[in-house]
């Protein structure tokens with residue numbers, strides 16, 4: 855397997871990804887999500903494959919901000935099940951070990 859490449863428009867890619875939009879690949883075609891991997895410290899790595907070239911790209915998905923954590927904590931305190939603050943409704947956070955994690959972005963937003 856070849857080394858994964860980096861994208862130079864990561865911010866735009868992440869925005870489209872959170873919004874559930876198709877992500878255009880720099881090689882033509884689209885970037886398809888192969889998976890997310892949780893990294894140390896709450897950050898995650900998104901692995902994408904270009905539908906046209908089959909090249910692989912890795913994008914670091916930033917860890918939860920203080921604001922995002924507070925938003926999730928408020929929902930928990932109200933006795934509700936929080937959704938991912940980035941992906942929005944329909945993306946319920948799931949328990950993973952000690953954390954509440956979004957399965958789509960791999961980011962931990964709260965302690966379970």
Ligand SMILES: [Zn+2]
Nearest residue numbers: 938941956959
């Ligand atoms: Zn998410």
